[in-house]
Amino acid sequence: MNLTLKVWRQKNPSTRGEFVTYEARDIIPDMSFLEMLDVVNEGLIARGDEPIAFDSDCREGICGMCSLVINGIPHGGQKGTATCQLHMRHFRDGQTITIEPWRAKAFPLIKDLVTNRGAFDRIIAAGGYISAATGGVPDANAIPVPKPDQEKAMDAAACIACGACVAACKNASAMLFVAAKASHLGLLPQGKPEHDQRVRGMVAQMDAEGFGNCTVTGSCEAVCPKEISLDFIAKLNRDYFKSLLKNE
Amino acid sequence: MKLDPKIPSGPIEKKWDKARLDLKLVNPANKRKFEIIVVGSGLAGASASATLAELGYSVKCFCYQDSPRRAHSIAAQGGINAAKNYQNDGDSVYRLFYDTIKGGDFRAREANVYRLAQVSVNIIDQCVAQGVPFAREYSGYLANRSFGGAQVSRTFYARGQTGQQLLLGAYQALERQIGQGKVKMYPRTEMLDLVLVDGHAKGILVRDLVTGEVTSHSADAVVLATGGYSNVFYLSTNARGCNVTAIWRAYKRGAAMANPCYTQIHPTCIPVSGEHQSKLTLMSESLRNDGRVWVPKQRGDKRPSHEIPESERDYFLERKYPSYGNLAPRDISSRAAKEACDDGRGVGPGGLGVYLDFSDAIKRLGVKTIRERYDNLFAMYQTITGESAYETPMRIYPAVHYTMGGLWVDYNLMSNIPGLFVLGEANFSDHGANRLGASALMQGLADGYFVLPYTIGHYFASNKIARPATSHTEFKRVEEEVKQRVSKLLSIKGKRTVTSFHRELGKLMWNNCGMARSEQSLNENLRRIPELQEEFWKNVVVPGEGSDFNQSLEHAGRVADFLEFGELLCRDALERRESCGGHFRVEYQTEDGEALRNDEEYSYVAAWEYQGPGKTPIMHKEPLVYEELKMTQRSYK
Amino acid sequence: MNTLKPFFASSLGKKYVMAVTGILLFGFVVMHLLGNLQVFMGSEQINDYGHFLKSKPLLVWGARLGLLVVVLLHIWSAIRLTAENKAARPIGYGEYKAVGASYASRTMFMSGLIIAAFIVYHLLHYTALVPAVNLTGKDFGQLLDSKGHPDVYRMIVLGFSQVIVSVFYLIAMALLCLHLSHGLQSMFQSLGWKNRKYSGLISNFARLFSIVIFLGYASIPLAVLFGVLK
Numbered sequence A: 001m002n003l004t005l006k007v008w009r010q011k012n013p014s015t016r017g018e019f020v021t022y023e024a025r026d027i028i029p030d031m032s033f034l035e036m037l038d039v040v041n042e043g044l045i046a047r048g049d050e051p052i053a054f055d056s057d058c059r060e061g062i063c064g065m066c067s068l069v070i071n072g073i074p075h076g077g078q079k080g081t082a083t084c085q086l087h088m089r090h091f092r093d094g095q096t097i098t099i100e101p102w103r104a105k106a107f108p109l110i111k112d113l114v115t116n117r118g119a120f121d122r123i124i125a126a127g128g129y130i131s132a133a134t135g136g137v138p139d140a141n142a143i144p145v146p147k148p149d150q151e152k153a154m155d156a157a158a159c160i161a162c163g164a165c166v167a168a169c170k171n172a173s174a175m176l177f178v179a180a181k182a183s184h185l186g187l188l189p190q191g192k193p194e195h196d197q198r199v200r201g202m203v204a205q206m207d208a209e210g211f212g213n214c215t216v217t218g219s220c221e222a223v224c225p226k227e228i229s230l231d232f233i234a235k236l237n238r239d240y241f242k243s244l245l246k247n248e
Numbered sequence B: 001m002k003l004d005p006k007i008p009s010g011p012i013e014k015k016w017d018k019a020r021l022d023l024k025l026v027n028p029a030n031k032r033k034f035e036i037i038v039v040g041s042g043l044a045g046a047s048a049s050a051t052l053a054e055l056g057y058s059v060k061c062f063c064y065q066d067s068p069r070r071a072h073s074i075a076a077q078g079g080i081n082a083a084k085n086y087q088n089d090g091d092s093v094y095r096l097f098y099d100t101i102k103g104g105d106f107r108a109r110e111a112n113v114y115r116l117a118q119v120s121v122n123i124i125d126q127c128v129a130q131g132v133p134f135a136r137e138y139s140g141y142l143a144n145r146s147f148g149g150a151q152v153s154r155t156f157y158a159r160g161q162t163g164q165q166l167l168l169g170a171y172q173a174l175e176r177q178i179g180q181g182k183v184k185m186y187p188r189t190e191m192l193d194l195v196l197v198d199g200h201a202k203g204i205l206v207r208d209l210v211t212g213e214v215t216s217h218s219a220d221a222v223v224l225a226t227g228g229y230s231n232v233f234y235l236s237t238n239a240r241g242c243n244v245t246a247i248w249r250a251y252k253r254g255a256a257m258a259n260p261c262y263t264q265i266h267p268t269c270i271p272v273s274g275e276h277q278s279k280l281t282l283m284s285e286s287l288r289n290d291g292r293v294w295v296p297k298q299r300g301d302k303r304p305s306h307e308i309p310e311s312e313r314d315y316f317l318e319r320k321y322p323s324y325g326n327l328a329p330r331d332i333s334s335r336a337a338k339e340a341c342d343d344g345r346g347v348g349p350g351g352l353g354v355y356l357d358f359s360d361a362i363k364r365l366g367v368k369t370i371r372e373r374y375d376n377l378f379a380m381y382q383t384i385t386g387e388s389a390y391e392t393p394m395r396i397y398p399a400v401h402y403t404m405g406g407l408w409v410d411y412n413l414m415s416n417i418p419g420l421f422v423l424g425e426a427n428f429s430d431h432g433a434n435r436l437g438a439s440a441l442m443q444g445l446a447d448g449y450f451v452l453p454y455t456i457g458h459y460f461a462s463n464k465i466a467r468p469a470t471s472h473t474e475f476k477r478v479e480e481e482v483k484q485r486v487s488k489l490l491s492i493k494g495k496r497t498v499t500s501f502h503r504e505l506g507k508l509m510w511n512n513c514g515m516a517r518s519e520q521s522l523n524e525n526l527r528r529i530p531e532l533q534e535e536f537w538k539n540v541v542v543p544g545e546g547s548d549f550n551q552s553l554e555h556a557g558r559v560a561d562f563l564e565f566g567e568l569l570c571r572d573a574l575e576r577r578e579s580c581g582g583h584f585r586v587e588y589q590t591e592d593g594e595a596l597r598n599d600e601e602y603s604y605v606a607a608w609e610y611q612g613p614g615k616t617p618i619m620h621k622e623p624l625v626y627e628e629l630k631m632t633q634r635s636y637k
Numbered sequence C: 001m002n003t004l005k006p007f008f009a010s011s012l013g014k015k016y017v018m019a020v021t022g023i024l025l026f027g028f029v030v031m032h033l034l035g036n037l038q039v040f041m042g043s044e045q046i047n048d049y050g051h052f053l054k055s056k057p058l059l060v061w062g063a064r065l066g067l068l069v070v071v072l073l074h075i076w077s078a079i080r081l082t083a084e085n086k087a088a089r090p091i092g093y094g095e096y097k098a099v100g101a102s103y104a105s106r107t108m109f110m111s112g113l114i115i116a117a118f119i120v121y122h123l124l125h126y127t128a129l130v131p132a133v134n135l136t137g138k139d140f141g142q143l144l145d146s147k148g149h150p151d152v153y154r155m156i157v158l159g160f161s162q163v164i165v166s167v168f169y170l171i172a173m174a175l176l177c178l179h180l181s182h183g184l185q186s187m188f189q190s191l192g193w194k195n196r197k198y199s200g201l202i203s204n205f206a207r208l209f210s211i212v213i214f215l216g217y218a219s220i221p222l223a224v225l226f227g228v229l230k
């Protein structure tokens, strides 16, 4: 199949970017979206042009590196699928596809389709952990965890920190990401002691990074490759409220 | 070069205790004066960085991804082993030790493996305390499964995302230290060289992948935890960025490279669909607990699977290995699949695949149970192939997955270069010629949480050398070399893309040095690869500039190193004239096609010493002394 | 104070303010509707109700003051939230699909603003009784019933007999309905009272109520226009 790509090209943050149109020829439906871009890039390089810069690493939907807005939808709109797992069989021959980077103040652009998501790491550093220094911990089975809690914590822990939730949210809010991490740790008995500081620390950092506010529009859940549930945002709202009351 | 493994004396179960007693300590007040560079933020790197910082050391941690949490450890699916014996099914530290040695085909160092089995127990405690959501029973206690050719249930898992969850545990501990300013993190930064001062590893050269700036970092010790080199085969289950650069640079500065030919082929990957293929996706081995592997009995049988009657199917693993059946170890299962395909009985496009059939399991346990156990894997299979494994059998084929070889280290995880420590998949230490499933996560975390933090102190306490400034002539010299290499790559402006070179190298490696290797095929590679190297440096095209975010340049540097490393890998494979574990030499097999070891001549670690460009490296041998176990012919029949 | 600060400083805090004031406003809208529907029980009834309110100045002014504070807080946090959200994405997309986001959820600020404008007009119309805005040329302040009380009934009938006025009211009601259709469920989420189990229930409740509110209010101008109320 043949496709027309409208790709955002921008050398670096200081220069201004623009959409550039490329033809993708002889694409095989079994290719992944990124393999399609590889093919286009090989063509560009052979011509001595600079290839399109985009992030990817594991290419199996788990590292969270890939990050493309495809036809206006982060990760391209296939339910529970990251860009690297999106396959060309979902596109039509002759289709025009626009490809853009994540857009958010808190995710500054680096080049073309590559952005800096360091804000997520700083949010984790602000409390997204359990302080259990190596050694000096009890036997693993000394802390039984009710299966339902563990399953729910696991649902939240599945987040791959790709940032699609932010990219999709009309407010560029990071609530789904923050809620997922806070809930993963907060749902487990091991995470309870630090729960209040954790929630307050992470929310404070989230605000400081310049993410927007959640107005409950639900786009984040719709694009999340790991189908993280909005319930966790409700839980975060509840937990943060409690933590404020307990404040002093 | 002298290779002293520094194995403590005494009975095996006492060695680690003895070592910890003998290792010198660093006064807590002095710890923060020591700067440690950790390259890598995977299970090994992240756990080490966090733990060292907790102890009070000042740590700098580097990774090429945009976040430490994206290290390829994240992709591990199946699980992590530990000798907890929670299932009361006869497991023990000793059994895990025995299984690992046997699985490694008696080519690993006994003392290291025993220690690994010992600390495996602490790893699970640590991870649970950090909030790793391991699978649980309704009782609330931890669940286990049996995995990758083990006859006891000792594998802990978190759905199909064990690696991710373990890495998040370590990553969160790391971020905590970053938040407290005890670790300085350098994401999107690639190590391009190692700097030695007076024979000690005292720093590294890195390139900031965003700005392209090349800078020096000095430290009191350098720790490499940079993962495996499977991508020398181009197609593997590793991430696109996985590379050999860090350890290859160290090798060229004098570190010994051990057993590079020990590479593992994983039996259950999704088959290649075409030239465009950029990487291979693994289907967790746990699938083999319920799936049955088969191919048609007659050659070139093109009928769809459901039209092939039971009587005309060959369940070859169950036939050849009755007691282990579909759970036979990786190397054995992979080779069996290859034989079937070479025999013209492979299925799917190009005949490069075998069936992994769940229909019996579905009949026996019902779709619901199968869905509970494997739904995420079946979904993954469907997104990639467009087929549903609930209706038609999966098609699987072996793919390069793990590399047991790596930089040589002693019992303290220090390489032959003082001050250079190597952890995780990047070292050669614990898996011998073949790694058992669910043992790499265990090793990465053992190294980072529980071994290095003790042993590195001993190095500091016994070598009082001031940390050099980055203005030191050695740093300046290496910096020049690195910058020249970068500009050279950019200035060639040839015709061929980096990827095309990588792909060609991969084909050579897979065809001539893959699942089956021979004198002749290896010699062919030793002829072809240098030619490819030559063409690369004449004809590669790398667009863009060095002072910029330039992915082609990153890739070019990595492929240049793979081209050199591939040659060494083949040389090592050629020199090892026996078959063992993942290394199968067609000349050396039993009459029924099993790997034939030669313990008299080859029970040693091959450690290669670099001799300079164009010169053949020298092989040093560390004899493997088996005090505890006696070597036996591995049999899974 | 220390405990209160984050409620107004943090993103989540503002959402709580939004939600709490939202509920109160919703409460008022319901009470007010009940009051107004008395118009269908004849002029006697509604006029007495009006008079009853007038006769309790403390209660009325208390309510008005509270209401004012609530509306201002609601609007304040609305403006803050919306401004921050705009700032969070300085460079927009070339192509953007708000997948999974309802129209109502995306237009909360606009619907809110128009409601605000309506309220201002409405106050001039029926509370301050400014003749200029009612377009009837009459001064509603002069309308008294047999008991000599203000004739709320006639005021309403006269007021809505002006088609343009009624249409504006209807539009405002429609927007209020839209606003609430999202607001009433968003509220639960913001306060953390929502989860998978109830979310279906909650969104149905929100839709149902917003429609009931609309029909209730709309019925009055419509009744006047179609001569049910004379």
Ligand SMILES: Cc1cc2nc3c(=O)[nH]c(=O)nc-3n(C[C@H](O)[C@H](O)[C@H](O)COP(=O)(O)OP(=O)(O)OC[C@H]3O[C@@H](n4cnc5c(N)ncnc54)[C@H](O)[C@@H]3O)c2cc1C
Binding pocket: B039, B040, B041, B042, B043, B044, B045, B062, B063, B064, B065, B068, B070, B071, B072, B073, B074, B075, B076, B077, B078, B079, B080, B081, B162, B163, B189, B190, B191, B192, B225, B226, B227, B228, B237, B238, B239, B242, B243, B245, B246, B282, B401, B402, B423, B424, B425, B426, B437, B438, B439, B440, B441, B442, B444
């Ligand atoms: C698909 C897959 C599934 C697996 N499943 C299992 C399993 O179920 N059980 C099991 O036990 N094992 C499994 N393994 C093996 C196991 O995951 C790995 O061996 C292990 O995680 C390696 O960890 P590591 O920390 O040594 O390296 P990695 O996790 O690969 O980390 C390497 C780090 O080094 C950094 N790095 C590399 N090169 C450079 C450079 N030049 N400069 C700077 N930084 C650099 C990277 O950024 C990264 O942070 C699996 C492997 C794969 C590929």
Ligand code: HEM
Binding pocket: A214, A215, A216, C015, C018, C019, C020, C021, C022, C023, C025, C026, C029, C074, C075, C078, C079, C082, C108, C109, C111, C112, C113, C115, C116, C179, C180, C182, C183, C184, C186, C187, C188, C190, C191
């Ligand atoms: C009687 C009038 C009003 C009622 C009954 C009302 C009700 C509500 C409710 C219940 C919410 C949900 C709170 C939440 O999401 O947690 C809400 C949100 C909101 N309201 Fe109003 N409101 C009214 C007037 C206004 C006005 C005058 C504005 C002016 C700007 C406004 C702007 C908003 C905005 C921007 C939100 C945020 C949406 C969100 O966070 O989901 N509202 N309103």
Ligand code: HEM
Binding pocket: C029, C032, C036, C050, C053, C060, C063, C064, C067, C115, C119, C122, C123, C126, C127, C152, C156, C169, C173, C176, C217, C218, C220, C221
């Ligand atoms: C058909 C619809 C409506 C009718 C007939 C109506 C009628 C009235 C009347 C008669 C008054 C004057 C009461 C008094 O001064 O004692 C009034 C006041 C008021 N109305 Fe309405 N109203 C309607 C809709 C609304 C709506 C939708 C809102 C809010 C969003 C609203 C908000 C108010 C407010 C805030 C006051 C002032 C209350 C006070 O004086 O304390 N009204 N309304």
Ligand code: SF4
Binding pocket: A158, A159, A160, A161, A162, A163, A164, A165, A166, A176, A177, A180, A220, A223, A224, A225, A226, A227, A228
């Ligand atoms: S919540 Fe979903 S979309 Fe957001 S970062 Fe995590 S995985 Fe990505």
Ligand code: F3S
Binding pocket: A165, A168, A169, A170, A171, A172, A173, A174, A175, A176, A213, A214, A215, A216, A217, A218, A219, A220, A221, A230, A233
């Ligand atoms: S899309 Fe944005 S508004 Fe909230 S529900 Fe998700 S964060």
Ligand code: FES
Binding pocket: A055, A056, A057, A058, A059, A060, A061, A062, A063, A064, A065, A066, A082, A083, A084, A085
């Ligand atoms: S590349 Fe790793 S998730 Fe897509």
